[in-house]
Amino acid sequence: MTGKRRQAGVTMQDVAAIAGVSIKTVSNVINGYPYIRPGTKERVEAAIEQLGYRVNLSARNLRQGRTGMIGLAVPELSLPYFAELADSVIQAAERRGVIVLIEQTNASRERELEVLHGQRRHLTDGLIFSPLALGTEDRASFAVDFPMVLLGERIFGGPADHVTMSNVEAARAATRHLIETGRRRIALIGSHAGETVGSAALRQRGYEQALAEAGLPLDPALLGEAGLWHRSTGAEAMERMLDAGTDLDAVFGLNDALAIGALHALHARGVAVPEEVAVIGFDDIEDAAYASPPLSSVAPGREQIAQTAVDLLLARVAGTAPAEHVEVITDFEVVARESTVGAAVRSAAPARTGVA
């Protein structure tokens, strides 16, 4: 902090005047142009420091036709999964020198369309989009003329790059984990009846496959519908199932919020977890490890998803990505905690046991 306080409205002109050089030279110094006489460079840097000069990004963007920003559109930051995802994307982008502009869609159809076609796209060089309301039937709306990477799997064979985890596999592994620990009547919370694409349908498919592999029947009474995957809807679905007197010894929440809601409802009814009912979630948000009891979950490799999506998008922006659209499948891991395996480990740092 040797320089003076930042002053508004300092331009390259001012720096050039102080340093006794032309504006072009200042620009060269700032942009790391190699062929500059050391003395000149020093004078310019001193002037920059002295005036507290900062590049005007609006001007640079106008001139370059780029903005240095990418958009990240998610349903809402209040949902811990998306908050953690946003955190990871911001950090991944920062490593590449790019700024992230977050947009909330609230899972509304109208707002998701606006994300694709609205004014804001002019502010960003590309978009990472996790759609929730739009689906395969809206494929046409996804044909945009700017770089975009989709997260999740509502759109298939779509007209955009795509980063997702193997939902079917991961859900199968989670269900298998419950079966291997002795459960037979496994409820599913978060089902979307009639859906064939999207996380709900894919994860349910994995659940069904695991049941089939183990020779267990698929009981419709064990499918708990929940449109939005919030804690509240998870709790409500669980309540309905308990009210109906459905016999069950395990619950698979299609995401952690649902599972935590289910835990809440089970607790309220005095049902012991995992003694009477085991619970596993999906996403491995930080909450999961600190739930009571700590919630088993499927960790989707959030960091990997974020960095992959950012790098893919930036490659697309730079024009170095392959012509055809890319689909990247990321890794996952089943994390067994007390809600399924009991109090095997007791410590302040929640147990985390890789299973898959």
Add this chain to the structure above:
Amino acid sequence: MTGKRRQAGVTMQDVAAIAGVSIKTVSNVINGYPYIRPGTKERVEAAIEQLGYRVNLSARNLRQGRTGMIGLAVPELSLPYFAELADSVIQAAERRGVIVLIEQTNASRERELEVLHGQRRHLTDGLIFSPLALGTEDRASFAVDFPMVLLGERIFGGPADHVTMSNVEAARAATRHLIETGRRRIALIGSHAGETVGSAALRQRGYEQALAEAGLPLDPALLGEAGLWHRSTGAEAMERMLDAGTDLDAVFGLNDALAIGALHALHARGVAVPEEVAVIGFDDIEDAAYASPPLSSVAPGREQIAQTAVDLLLARVAGTAPAEHVEVITDFEVVARESTVGAAVRSAAPARTGVA
């Protein structure tokens, strides 16, 4: 969706050419200038629609010297309180037609200074800043030449506008709630020894006041140190206290993350909540209502804080705010749930009982 697909690089010139008017007229139409012949306006709008024209915001920003964006700097979005705050700020800003650019400081001193003096400030018209690492000793760094509103209370009599809740009062009310429900040995988790300003010090002061009012002694053994207010540090502080065999019948977590961490540790040790130990947090994040048992907390009026901060900042940007710096104190409410009052209410929608 009657227009053609959006095309990159369409400018006002193109629109003007199609509409048979000058660029100025197009500009007038876009900016809602009233004195335009209806027919002209229609032609321009038709041309805009036809070309899929969008204003180039970089150019507009450069010309106007404003960006239409405000910055929001928070420690990290992974912390639910800040994720929910960001959600509220984004929505509040949207109601005013402003875009929010989120920056994560990770509670690092260096990054917080960068937020105040870095490149990005050129991209925003003002800043809403929730500092964590910088404190009163850094007052000089807060003397910036752009509009800024501070959240929280690390800086007093500071050189900026300020929106905060009444931390002392709120913590006193939370502690009083524990006392009124019969607790006498109340542990505090999240203490910052030696700090005299900042949330930790203020909330602890409220705790001490409530104890004094009730004629209860202040036992240093009941002060659990936790530098960062995460679930993990809350769990660790709780563990240490339990390991030390400290006698206690209640825990006041200085935020919900700490309290949830404490719940986790208590659960791991088989301590019954609230039968043996009552727990209350602070912030009333959504997690609190869905913890097991549901966590009592202090609701800080997040929406109100967000809207107030945004409006104050925009007034400052517009130059309509008072010359001297404003300090706004927002409301709070103690929300009693099962972790302090027991299973009075059993329902999927967690009980929420206003007490203060």
Add this chain to the structure above:
DNA sequence: TTGTATGCGTTATCAT
């Protein structure tokens, strides 16, 4: 009511 012309702060082209 509408058109012309200038400049916002950069970067890039072309000289030198």
Add this chain to the structure above:
DNA sequence: ATGATAACGCATACAA
């Protein structure tokens, strides 16, 4: 190795 100067796309003072 560095300087002069022309865009980038828009808003606005000034003209008409």
